[in-house]
Amino acid sequence: MWSFHWGRFTKILVLLPLILVSVVACTLSFSSPLTWRNKSSVLSLLISDDHRNQPLNLLGEVEELSLHKHLEAQNPVYSPSDDQNRKGEILQDSTLSLNGGNDSIIKTKIIRRYSKLEMVEARLVKAREAIKQAARNRNLTSIHEDPDYVPQGPIYRNANAFHRSYMEMEKVFKIYVYKDGERPMFHNGPCKSIYSTEGRLIHEIEKGSLFVTEDPEEALVYFLPFSVVMMVQYLYVPGAKEYHAVGNTLVDYINIISQNYPFWNRSLGADHFMLSCHDWGPHTTSYVPNLFNNSIRVLCNANTSEGFNPKKDVSLPEIHLRSGEITGLLGGPSPSKRPILAFFAGRLHGHIRYLLLEQWKDKDHDVQVYDSLPKGVSYETMLRTSRFCLCPSGYEVASPRVVEAIYSECIPVLISDGYIPPLSDVLDWKKFSVQVEVKDIANIKKILMSISQSQYLRMHRRVKQVQRHFVVNPSPKRFDFFHMMVHSIWLRRLNVQIQD
Ligand SMILES: *[C@@H]1O[C@H](CO)[C@@H](O)[C@H](O)[C@H]1NC(C)=O
Ligand SMILES: *[C@@H]1O[C@H](CO)[C@@H](O)[C@H](O)[C@H]1NC(C)=O
Ligand SMILES: *[C@@H]1O[C@H](CO)[C@@H](O)[C@H](O)[C@H]1NC(C)=O
Numbered sequence: 001m002w003s004f005h006w007g008r009f010t011k012i013l014v015l016l017p018l019i020l021v022s023v024v025a026c027t028l029s030f031s032s033p034l035t036w037r038n039k040s041s042v043l044s045l046l047i048s049d050d051h052r053n054q055p056l057n058l059l060g061e062v063e064e065l066s067l068h069k070h071l072e073a074q075n076p077v078y079s080p081s082d083d084q085n086r087k088g089e090i091l092q093d094s095t096l097s098l099n100g101g102n103d104s105i106i107k108t109k110i111i112r113r114y115s116k117l118e119m120v121e122a123r124l125v126k127a128r129e130a131i132k133q134a135a136r137n138r139n140l141t142s143i144h145e146d147p148d149y150v151p152q153g154p155i156y157r158n159a160n161a162f163h164r165s166y167m168e169m170e171k172v173f174k175i176y177v178y179k180d181g182e183r184p185m186f187h188n189g190p191c192k193s194i195y196s197t198e199g200r201l202i203h204e205i206e207k208g209s210l211f212v213t214e215d216p217e218e219a220l221v222y223f224l225p226f227s228v229v230m231m232v233q234y235l236y237v238p239g240a241k242e243y244h245a246v247g248n249t250l251v252d253y254i255n256i257i258s259q260n261y262p263f264w265n266r267s268l269g270a271d272h273f274m275l276s277c278h279d280w281g282p283h284t285t286s287y288v289p290n291l292f293n294n295s296i297r298v299l300c301n302a303n304t305s306e307g308f309n310p311k312k313d314v315s316l317p318e319i320h321l322r323s324g325e326i327t328g329l330l331g332g333p334s335p336s337k338r339p340i341l342a343f344f345a346g347r348l349h350g351h352i353r354y355l356l357l358e359q360w361k362d363k364d365h366d367v368q369v370y371d372s373l374p375k376g377v378s379y380e381t382m383l384r385t386s387r388f389c390l391c392p393s394g395y396e397v398a399s400p401r402v403v404e405a406i407y408s409e410c411i412p413v414l415i416s417d418g419y420i421p422p423l424s425d426v427l428d429w430k431k432f433s434v435q436v437e438v439k440d441i442a443n444i445k446k447i448l449m450s451i452s453q454s455q456y457l458r459m460h461r462r463v464k465q466v467q468r469h470f471v472v473n474p475s476p477k478r479f480d481f482f483h484m485m486v487h488s489i490w491l492r493r494l495n496v497q498i499q500d
């Protein structure tokens, strides 16, 4: 499991040469001014730290920021992107001597045409600079004005940088959705199941409510609108050992996209994203190596042992919306009305649950662990009368219990291995949750009892504060689940520079 020593990690550089692609990894703090410039190459400014399994520290530690200068030096006069009237043309005054024999100097104008891509990248250069500047202010409170919400307090790794980044996203982020592919497996997804975040997010992007553009030339990212849940439903033969039909459909789809549009080949997928809450999401993407290795994969199954890479992939919360809505799920009684120390109810799925049930089922009145709840006991009531809610991984790392706990104002206790929790790029999970390593399952009671009442009250307040970022509104609102997912995608895109 990860430990939270954000301040201590040292930065490393990773150089990954691919065919026609140069991916340069450096720290998020952009402290290493190493760039790689080549025609038809991807310059990727990734974030790296030496703690495997750790979420990236995009908005936490920011130090000397010299990369940007370096970028500017390599991309001279690359900035007047805000000036829409120029439509990609930048005029440079220049003096030239035209006819050799004649010393009279003629003043002329050279017209340099910038591609749409260069304009897009120039916008990102500016956004990066603004965020880096905001990050230097180490205040825990954002200094930006905002009519809706001002991020503040220790739940954020850097409230000011987050707020700046969020506002930059609102200014410049644009998503293009490929029209190719047909329902039910494309442009569609489940909205009332354990996988509902997959469907809800696909639907909202399809509806155009989240920074969607019709012009692929001005997009910063390209959405591949397939649903793994729907593909499994329609293509997988129950009982079969393999699911090549699902993987091969994806291969065909990416072939169509790469043949019909220039964008996939240009970046080898680095500015493309897919999303899935299905357990098989990661494996399905492995059928297309560039999708697996380069693209932004938004996955519930954020298991680092299955190739989840927090530098480029996004952890999607699993939220079980039985009715498709969150009505009635939000809120809970005050700490004094929560007599139970810790609670879990769930089936014996996977080895972590096995250990938990074996250790605690019917053993202790303070740690109430069930594989099925006794008759007449309501699951929701248990969430609302417990101080800590245990969220062990099941067959895969993510658990809908994490968000259920947050909704009902119970402190989530994450018991997992190799799981990167959602929004780890922005939120400091140790401030409002407890992480218990699998080997410490026997010590759960001791660990929770050692948390003082005042520390518990602080965590309870913070869980309430963090709720807004997990709320699935009927239609998206600023800073909610939808926008936070898009913000996570935006952060990954900020770390890649694409060139023609
Ligand atoms: C630039 O790309 C070409 C292929 O497109 C490659 O042969 C060459 O080695 C690359 N140069 C550098 C410096 O990466
Ligand atoms: C130099 O070129 C200018 C403009 O073409 C012309 O007016 C001028 O007479 C030329 N001078 C000489 C010395 O050739
Ligand atoms: C914190 O923010 C205030 C403005 O709200 C500013 O005056 C102060 O310099 C900041 N402190 C640091 C360390 O950046």
Ligand SMILES: *[C@@H]1O[C@H](CO)[C@@H](O)[C@H](O)[C@H]1NC(C)=O
Residues within 6 Å of the ligand: 258, 259, 260, 261, 262, 265
């Ligand atoms: C992209 O590359 C693939 C194979 O590498 C090729 O078949 C396809 O035609 C290319 N697409 C475009 C738009 O050039």
Ligand SMILES: *[C@@H]1O[C@H](CO)[C@@H](O)[C@H](O)[C@H]1NC(C)=O
Residues within 6 Å of the ligand: 285, 286, 287, 288, 289, 290, 292, 293
């Ligand atoms: C991703 O890249 C690594 C290193 O190049 C490679 O070994 C691996 O097979 C790739 N993954 C997939 C799914 O192709």
Ligand SMILES: *[C@@H]1O[C@H](CO)[C@@H](O)[C@H](O)[C@H]1NC(C)=O
Residues within 6 Å of the ligand: 303, 304, 305, 306, 350, 393, 394, 395, 396, 397, 417, 418
């Ligand atoms: C995470 O992935 C590894 C490798 O596939 C697997 O062994 C492990 O069981 C996964 N974790 C969970 C909780 O599924």
